[in-house]
Amino acid sequence: MNLKELYQEIILEHGKNPKNLGKTENFNKDAKGNNPLCGDNVHVYLKLNDKKIIEDISFEGSGCAISMASASIMTDLVKGKNLTIAKEIIEDFLGMIKEKEELNTKNLNDDEKTKLMCLSGVKQYPMRVKCATLSWHTLVSAFENKKTEVNTEN
Amino acid sequence: MNISQIKKEFPIFDEKIHNNDLVYLDSANSSQKPIAVIDRINDFYSKQFSNVGRSVHYLSVAATNLYENTRISVQKYINAKDKNEIVFTKGATEALNLVANTLGQKYLQEGDEILITELEHHSNYVPWHFLRKSKNIKINFAEINEDGDVPLENIEKALTPRTKVIAITHLSNVTGAILPIKEITDLAHSKGIIVVIDGCQSAPHLKLDMQDLDCDFYAISCHKMYGPTGLGILYGKKKWLDELPPYQGGGGMIKEVKKDRISYGDLPNKYEAGTMATAQVIAFDQSIKFLENIGIDKIMLHEKELIEYGQELLRKNNSVKLIGNPKNKGGVLSFIVEGIHPHDIATILDEDGIAIRAGHHCCQILHDKLGIAASARASVGIYNTKDDFDKLNNSINNCKKIFNLK
Ligand SMILES: Cc1ncc(COP(=O)(O)O)c(C=O)c1O
Numbered sequence: 001m002n003l004k005e006l007y008q009e010i011i012l013e014h015g016k017n018p019k020n021l022g023k024t025e026n027f028n029k030d031a032k033g034n035n036p037l038c039g040d041n042v043h044v045y046l047k048l049n050d051k052k053i054i055e056d057i058s059f060e061g062s063g064c065a066i067s068m069a070s071a072s073i074m075t076d077l078v079k080g081k082n083l084t085i086a087k088e089i090i091e092d093f094l095g096m097i098k099e100k101e102e103l104n105t106k107n108l109n110d111d112e113k114t115k116l117m118c119l120s121g122v123k124q125y126p127m128r129v130k131c132a133t134l135s136w137h138t139l140v141s142a143f144e145n146k147k148t149e150v151n152t153e154n
Numbered sequence: 155m156n157i158s159q160i161k162k163e164f165p166i167f168d169e170k171i172h173n174n175d176l177v178y179l180d181s182a183n184s185s186q187k188p189i190a191v192i193d194r195i196n197d198f199y200s201k202q203f204s205n206v207g208r209s210v211h212y213l214s215v216a217a218t219n220l221y222e223n224t225r226i227s228v229q230k231y232i233n234a235k236d237k238n239e240i241v242f243t244k245g246a247t248e249a250l251n252l253v254a255n256t257l258g259q260k261y262l263q264e265g266d267e268i269l270i271t272e273l274e275h276h277s278n279y280v281p282w283h284f285l286r287k288s289k290n291i292k293i294n295f296a297e298i299n300e301d302g303d304v305p306l307e308n309i310e311k312a313l314t315p316r317t318k319v320i321a322i323t324h325l326s327n328v329t330g331a332i333l334p335i336k337e338i339t340d341l342a343h344s345k346g347i348i349v350v351i352d353g354c355q356s357a358p359h360l361k362l363d364m365q366d367l368d369c370d371f372y373a374i375s376c377h378k379m380y381g382p383t384g385l386g387i388l389y390g391k392k393k394w395l396d397e398l399p400p401y402q403g404g405g406g407m408i409k410e411v412k413k414d415r416i417s418y419g420d421l422p423n424k425y426e427a428g429t430m431a432t433a434q435v436i437a438f439d440q441s442i443k444f445l446e447n448i449g450i451d452k453i454m455l456h457e458k459e460l461i462e463y464g465q466e467l468l469r470k471n472n473s474v475k476l477i478g479n480p481k482n483k484g485g486v487l488s489f490i491v492e493g494i495h496p497h498d499i500a501t502i503l504d505e506d507g508i509a510i511r512a513g514h515h516c517c518q519i520l521h522d523k524l525g526i527a528a529s530a531r532a533s534v535g536i537y538n539t540k541d542d543f544d545k546l547n548n549s550i551n552n553c554k555k556i557f558n559l560k
Contacts, residue, residue, distance in 0.1 A: 003501075003502060003505055003556060004556075006501070007498070007502075007556050007557070012556075012557060012558065016493070037513065038497055038512075038513055038528065039513055039514045039518075039521070039527040039528045040497075040527070041527075062527050063495065063497075063527070064495035064496075064497040064498045065494070065495055065498045065557070066497075066498070125501060127501075128497070128501060131497065
């Protein structure tokens with residue numbers, strides 16, 4: 001186990017000053033997520049335009065450094081991307097956080113990959129994986145405009 | 155009292171956690187188990203096992219006697235008038251569900267009101283909520299004051315002419331507040347109100363005297379009392395347990411079963427349907443012996459000293475904010491650290507072998523009231539020492555370092 005790997009500077013920075021925090025104006029899709037064991041919660045808002053591009057995205061919520069940083073990095077990375085690519089990134093991330101060593105996606109530049117990879121430290125902390133994945137599952141749910149809350153326990 | 159000697163009775167402390175000695179500060183969640191309790195379970199299964207109350211063979215009779223012995227030990231330990239006032243359940247949660255359910259079946263009417271407090275654990279709220287749904291019963295909340303305490307006045311203020319039940323915690327599992335149960339019971343009884351106590355946090359740490367407290371029901375969680383999991387106790391005044399209907403139906407709780415009618419058994423069988431947690435009940439006798447051997451007065455003194463020490467230490471730590479400052483406080487220290495989420499604290503502390511709890515501790519109403527989503531909680535047991543709090547404090551400082559806080 002390695003706390004330094006879990007709490008890297010990038011995570012702490014994103015955790016403290018999350019990007020895209022708030023409520024997107026004129027959002028047309030949103031969803032809520034909740035981690036009942038921890039009490040973490042997140043609400044993802046996005047504006048998907050006619051060309052299926054995520055024009056804007058934001059989130060509201062509260063939680064630990066890992067969940068806040070994860071939501072911040074996620075919104076940062078998918079903003080401006082088209083839906084198909086965003087879904088690919090999500091799948092890649094969720095795979096990486098569970099088992100894979102590396103990211104496969106060709107849709108992120110090295111800088112973006114580094115940002116995402118710094119969340120991989122959470123792999124060694126099974127109880128904390130949910131903190132990292134909550135916002136991502138919620139984003140998937142927002143694409144579908146699901147009204148039921150994402151619940152990490154189900 | 156020699157704590158290091160007592161600690162040796164708990165084999166868990168021989169284990170290393172991430173290569174560190176275990177600092178267990180999560181006893182409010184569940185206590186560790188002394189060797190006598192662990193051995194008793196093993197012995198019972200190895201040498202004495204049989205189901206209780208069903209057969210006439212040697213082992214069954216012996217097991218039944220052992221099982222009933224624990225009932226008598228519990229009766230004495232909590233000074234109940236009658237051994238039949240002790241009902242074994244699967245936990246305090248089931249005990250509270252039993253009370254809410256059976257009062258709902260027979261005693262409560264639509265429009266009646268239940269008074270609970272903002273301190274309650276979900277186990278002492280959700281069962282009443284079921285009645286809110288099924289019987290249109292109203293739930294009122296006695297408010298906490300700024301110390302995280304519920305003084306008698308706040309209970310009095312929240313009573314209405316329709317209040318039929320007061321269901322409250324004896325000792326808050328978040329703020330540590332010890333409520334004035336005796337005074338609350340006096341007040342309630344003068345108005346014909348039933349008193350149900352969630353005694354989960356008090357039972358391992360305070361002197362229990364049911365006849366003195368005079369409450370109508372008292373729920374206990376054995377796994378927090380140096381006992382096995384899967385076991386709780388409901389104390390109920392005999393007049394209530396006689397009068398109320400059974401909770402679960404099945405074997406063991408009946409007198410006579412015919413195609414057209416069923417009559418129910420007498421106490422205590424009436425509330426103990428099915429095969430019970432036999433080994434746990436029998437082993438729990440050892441937990442009571444363990445507590446009695448040390449003596450509750452000494453336990454209370456030791457834990458009071460500890461919590462005062464811990465409180466002082468954390469108070470001096472400038473980023474730590476303690477939650478609640480009740481006049482009468484039990485062995486629970488909840489806190490937040492400015493700029494670090496409780497889950498991050500718990501993960502970092504764990505690396506040092508320190509076990510605390512982070513979250514809302516099944517008290518969402520209270521955390522909402524306090525305006526926080528979660529808190530960190532250090533809680534003590536008989537095996538803790540001041541050194542454990544020193545380690546806690548150092549580890550909190552390490553959290554601050556990792557998070558680049560002053
Ligand atoms: C105050 C309080 N009430 C009720 C419970 C539930 O007890 P049990 O685990 O025995 O069902 C707990 C323990 O989590 C508690 O702390």
